[in-house]
Amino acid sequence: xxxxxxxxxxxxxxxxxxxxxxxxxxxxxxxxxxxxxxxxxxxxxxxxxxxxxxxxxxxxxxxxxxxxxxxxxxxxxxxxxxxxxxxxxxxxxxxxxxxxxxxxxxxxxxxxxxxxxxxxxxxxxxxxxxxxxxxxxxxxxxxxxxxxxxxxxxxxxxxxxxxxxxxxxxxxxxxxxxxxxxxxxxxxxxxxxxxxxxxxxxxxxxxxxxxxxxxxxxxxxxxxxxxxxxxxxxxxxxxxxxxxxxxxxxxxxxxxxxxxxxxxxxxxxxxxxxxxxxxxxxxxxxxxxxxxxxxxxxxxxxxxxxxxxxxxxxxxxxxxxxxxxx
Amino acid sequence: xxxxxxxxxxxxxxxxxxxxxxxxxxxxxxxxxxxxxxxxxxxxxxxxxxxxxxxxxxxxxxxxxxxxxxxxxxxxxxxxxxxxxxxxxxxxxxxxxxxxxxxxxxxxxxxxxxxxxxxxxxxxxxxxxxxxxxxxxxxxxxxxxxxxxxxxxxxxxxxxxxxxxxxxxxxxxxxxxxxxxxxxxxxxxxxxxxxxxxxxxxxxxxxxxxxxxxxxxxxxxxxxxxxxxxxxxxxxxxxxxxxxxxxxxxxxxxxxxxxxxxxxxxxxxxxxxxxxxxxxxxxxxxxxxxxxxxxxxxxxxxxxxxxxxxxxxxxxxxxxxxxxxxxxxxxxxxxxxxxxxxxxxxxxxxx
Numbered sequence: 001x002x003x004x005x006x007x008x009x010x011x012x013x014x015x016x017x018x019x020x021x022x023x024x025x026x027x028x029x030x031x032x033x034x035x036x037x038x039x040x041x042x043x044x045x046x047x048x049x050x051x052x053x054x055x056x057x058x059x060x061x062x063x064x065x066x067x068x069x070x071x072x073x074x075x076x077x078x079x080x081x082x083x084x085x086x087x088x089x090x091x092x093x094x095x096x097x098x099x100x101x102x103x104x105x106x107x108x109x110x111x112x113x114x115x116x117x118x119x120x121x122x123x124x125x126x127x128x129x130x131x132x133x134x135x136x137x138x139x140x141x142x143x144x145x146x147x148x149x150x151x152x153x154x155x156x157x158x159x160x161x162x163x164x165x166x167x168x169x170x171x172x173x174x175x176x177x178x179x180x181x182x183x184x185x186x187x188x189x190x191x192x193x194x195x196x197x198x199x200x201x202x203x204x205x206x207x208x209x210x211x212x213x214x215x216x217x218x219x220x221x222x223x224x225x226x227x228x229x230x231x232x233x234x235x236x237x238x239x240x241x242x243x244x245x246x247x248x249x250x251x252x253x254x255x256x257x258x259x260x261x262x263x264x265x266x267x268x269x270x271x272x273x274x275x276x277x278x279x280x281x282x283x284x285x286x287x288x289x290x291x292x293x294x295x296x297x298x299x300x301x302x303x304x305x306x307x308x309x310x311x312x313x314x315x316x317x318x319x320x321x322x323x324x325x326x
Numbered sequence: 327x328x329x330x331x332x333x334x335x336x337x338x339x340x341x342x343x344x345x346x347x348x349x350x351x352x353x354x355x356x357x358x359x360x361x362x363x364x365x366x367x368x369x370x371x372x373x374x375x376x377x378x379x380x381x382x383x384x385x386x387x388x389x390x391x392x393x394x395x396x397x398x399x400x401x402x403x404x405x406x407x408x409x410x411x412x413x414x415x416x417x418x419x420x421x422x423x424x425x426x427x428x429x430x431x432x433x434x435x436x437x438x439x440x441x442x443x444x445x446x447x448x449x450x451x452x453x454x455x456x457x458x459x460x461x462x463x464x465x466x467x468x469x470x471x472x473x474x475x476x477x478x479x480x481x482x483x484x485x486x487x488x489x490x491x492x493x494x495x496x497x498x499x500x501x502x503x504x505x506x507x508x509x510x511x512x513x514x515x516x517x518x519x520x521x522x523x524x525x526x527x528x529x530x531x532x533x534x535x536x537x538x539x540x541x542x543x544x545x546x547x548x549x550x551x552x553x554x555x556x557x558x559x560x561x562x563x564x565x566x567x568x569x570x571x572x573x574x575x576x577x578x579x580x581x582x583x584x585x586x587x588x589x590x591x592x593x594x595x596x597x598x599x600x601x602x603x604x605x606x607x608x609x610x611x612x613x614x615x616x617x618x619x620x621x622x623x624x625x626x627x628x629x630x631x632x633x634x635x636x637x638x639x640x641x642x643x644x645x646x647x648x649x650x651x652x653x654x655x656x657x658x659x660x661x662x663x664x665x666x667x668x669x670x671x672x673x674x675x676x677x
Contacts (some may be wrong), residue, residue, distance in 0.1 A: 036466075095386045095469060100645070102640075106636075110633040113630040114629070114631060231474075302475075305470075309467050309471050
């Protein structure tokens with residue numbers, strides 16, 4: 001019986017991890033589709049949002065206000081970054097944009113480091129997750145962390161709202177048009193500056209939500225926490241089809257599932273009830289899929305990225321590879 | 327005197343002057359300045375060899391520091407004394423546990439040279455295999471794929487703890503590195519990269535960088551020059567890793583990660599993607615700046631400030647002067663050598 005609950009547990013884990021990745025990946029994909037910019041400072045925007053949330057909650061603000069502060073702060077930061085660091089680089093080769101986002105990321109990380117030092121705070125701060133996000137819910141024999149449920153629900157709601165925005169509103173339509181063909185969009189009179197600013201704003205808002213959830217999950221924040229999430233988000237977006245928003249969502253869930261698979265399957269040898277599979281098979285599983293495989297998880301995820309980039313660079317939802325001869 | 331003789335004499339003279347400088351620094355310099363000079367030398371090797379790939383072929387790799395880490399660990403494992411291996415890496419497989427390249431010939435650390443060469447060659451072979459896979463990609467995708475490579479190497483170094491002690495510090499490395507070794511390798515690296523630049527291979531690489539399709543249309547295939555650049559740059563990056571390990575004498579996989587990558591790239595972009603002398607200039611400037619800023623940090627307790635300033639420099643460079651200080655040109659030393667060399671800038675017309 002344990003096996004069934006184990007699977008259900010893992011499925012819940014996978015879907016909630018997937019939701020988190022999906023939200024992050026959509027934020028990245030939104031900016032990439034229009035600007036061709038892989039925003040590596042995205043993880044650091046998440047980090048700044050997490051710090052904002054930590055301070056607002058620490059100052060005693062109720063959760064909804066803290067979230068508002070966090071989202072608004074993050075959007076303002078994103079708009080400033082776009083204006084200062086990325087707008088001067090319109091039309092520059094892709095690698096230049098990538099490098100500038102790295103530089104921005106470094107600046108954000110070290111400024112936060114300096115600021116926390118200045119304020120006398122430790123580098124690694126513990127993050128007291130608010131009531132809504134901590135603790136567990138029990139449904140019979142299954143325990144689910146409240147955080148996972150909230151991630152899931154928040155992810156789905158956000159994605160639904162985004163879909164509505166992108167398909168039903170003028171601004172959303174303009175965004176899709178700019179993503180498809182920027183010069184043509186300008187020709188028909190779309191104000192690309194406004195579109196790009198909107199994309200950055202939404203992307204930053206998504207980053208802030210992801211940052212809050214990530215911080216609540218980790219239980220602590222530090223100035224360098226954003227590096228790994230942005231890499232994972234990028235992998236998710238590439239797997240699903242970089243540049244397309246549904247692709248990013250799909251990639252997020254696929255990545256969540258893959259990660260949970262890589263951590264869950266190795267442990268399976270131990271929890272199989274005796275007699276379910278012949279002892280030889282159980283032995284095999286226990287020897288060759290030791291629980292410690294999970295430490296290789298990050299490496300596997302990147303190997304998957306490289307495989308996808310080589311064989312299907314446009315991801316699951318992308319068409320066949322079209323290379324531009326520029 | 328004939329041109330050939332003059333060139334040889336000038337080259338020998340320059341090396342002699344250089345050697346004299348190093349001798350003076352080793353004998354009379356304080357260990358503080360020696361340390362800075364060694365640090366500078368290691369970065370020179372890193373930046374010049376990375377320029378060979380990123381700058382010449384135009385393909386941007388963010389993962390070369392992974393090769394440095396591999397080179398460092400392999401060389402360190404090879405030079406670790408037998409007793410050190412028993413104490414430190416007790417689970418090494420038999421054939422490795424019995425090997426220790428710590429032989430000396432007088433003051434010359436032969437074992438160190440062997441270990442560095444073996445380590446760099448192994449890394450170069452590995453780079454060949456990795457390059458076969460990754461070199462088909464271009465643009466941003468190869469940048470991210472190589473970044474992924476960096477992460478994979480780091481995870482591997484952490485996990486292979488029978489060989490690397492995992493996340494624990496790998497110390498007790500013999501301190502073989504000194505100014506002679508570092509700058510000997512610096513000269514070797516600069517020489518190789520320089521000769522490559524002004525060779526047919528070099529021209530193929532630059533042609534690819536300009537316009538990959540046009541190059542292919544005149545018969546310059548994509549993979550051989552790229553692979554060659556990748557492998558050679560990996561070789562020297564691994565050498566730098568070995569030098570690093572035997573200088574700092576203790577390390578962990580965390581060293582060979584993103585901060586180092588970022589710093590090397592800043593030096594590279596500052597000097598100019600594609601200019602060897604530019605890389606040297608850029609490295610000297612940033613290393614000097616970083617050292618100076620570190621003193622300021624110590625005094626004002628504003629830790630992290632040097633990183634911010636260097637990142638701002640990179641950002642300003644990318645926005646306002648993407649070709650860096652020298653672009654693809656080189657500092658013209660033609661006046662020393664008599665006639666202008668066959669460089670990519672001007673050619674003197676003989677009457």
